[in-house]
Amino acid sequence: MTSGISNLRIVTIDCPYDSWNDPRTQELFAKMVGLRLEGFKAAYGYGILPLDASDFVANQQLICVDKGGHLFPVLGQKSVTLSRAAKHRLTFPGISFCQMSAAPIHERIVRRIVADAEKSGREISYEGGWTIDPNARKDKEFSTLLRRIYAGMFCLYHRDYQVHEAVGCAVVRFKAHEHFHGFGYKPVADDEGKELPNIVTYFSGEPVQLIHMAELSEKALREANEFYFMWKNRLKLDSPEAVQEVLKKIA
Numbered sequence: 001m002t003s004g005i006s007n008l009r010i011v012t013i014d015c016p017y018d019s020w021n022d023p024r025t026q027e028l029f030a031k032m033v034g035l036r037l038e039g040f041k042a043a044y045g046y047g048i049l050p051l052d053a054s055d056f057v058a059n060q061q062l063i064c065v066d067k068g069g070h071l072f073p074v075l076g077q078k079s080v081t082l083s084r085a086a087k088h089r090l091t092f093p094g095i096s097f098c099q100m101s102a103a104p105i106h107e108r109i110v111r112r113i114v115a116d117a118e119k120s121g122r123e124i125s126y127e128g129g130w131t132i133d134p135n136a137r138k139d140k141e142f143s144t145l146l147r148r149i150y151a152g153m154f155c156l157y158h159r160d161y162q163v164h165e166a167v168g169c170a171v172v173r174f175k176a177h178e179h180f181h182g183f184g185y186k187p188v189a190d191d192e193g194k195e196l197p198n199i200v201t202y203f204s205g206e207p208v209q210l211i212h213m214a215e216l217s218e219k220a221l222r223e224a225n226e227f228y229f230m231w232k233n234r235l236k237l238d239s240p241e242a243v244q245e246v247l248k249k250i251a
């Protein structure tokens with residue numbers, strides 16, 4: 001599955017719930033589901049179910065191979081903001097994740113991080129669902145390129161959408177924490193500043209490090225510029241009118 005950067009295109013589905021009537025949202029959302037299932041099943045086996053209601057209101061971010069105008073996602077990840085979760089009466093996934101993984105100390109700290117962000121008017125997101133197509137993973141050069149574009153996309157998304165902070169969990173087996181620390185994430189610490197132990201996740205039984213990004217790394221932001229042209233030219237599926245309608249109704 002070798003593909004150069006010129007054949008790759010970023011797609012963002014900014015809340016599939018709002019742009020569902022766009023046939024491109026339906027097509028790419030279905031492909032995103034396929035990618036997520038294949039990516040996670042390859043790592044954890046049959047039975048893993050890495051999707052939930054938040055996928056419908058997330059900012060879905062995809063890197064796709066463009067084959068003659070047909071887009072095939074090879075990397076995906078989602079971002080669920082606190083304000084979006086609240087609009088749809090979902091528990092913020094960073095909190096529900098700790099609850100369902102029976103990690104009450106982690107939950108308390110995430111609640112504090114979220115409350116502090118809210119108090120200071122800073123948007124915060126839960127980032128999850130990161131996967132790479134298992135075939136693409138076999139090609140190390142290609143998966144390294146995808147990881148680099150992903151780092152750039154993460155920074156540009158957080159900068160341009162004004163999502164100031166993020167929490168997530170990094171699978172230790174895939175050294176995801178090492179990758180994420182480069183973005184500006186740090187391991188979550190307790191009230192005394194001591195790093196919390198890894199959580200064993202409810203949905204995969206896998207040890208993960210709980211991480212918090214309070215500020216993007218300047219180095220990662222600088223490096224993101226290399227991929228700005230891809231970010232600027234991305235296919236952006238959204239529906240500002242629908243968003244405005246919804247906001248008016250619930251205001």
Ligand SMILES: CC(C)(COP(=O)(O)OP(=O)(O)OC[C@H]1O[C@@H](n2cnc3c(N)ncnc32)[C@H](O)[C@@H]1OP(=O)(O)O)[C@@H](O)C(=O)NCCC(=O)NCCS
Nearest residue numbers: 039040043130131132137143147169170171173174175176
């Ligand atoms: C996370 C993911 C996108 C990373 O893909 P990738 O960039 O191609 O990275 P790899 O799968 O090659 O794994 C990265 C590292 O973990 C190691 N690794 C991978 N599978 C492993 C295993 N079963 N046991 C031990 N180490 C393993 C690799 O050797 C590699 O280490 P190295 O960099 O020292 O060589 C991919 O593994 C994936 O889709 N996983 C399933 C979904 C998931 O768990 N997502 C959440 C991540 S936070």
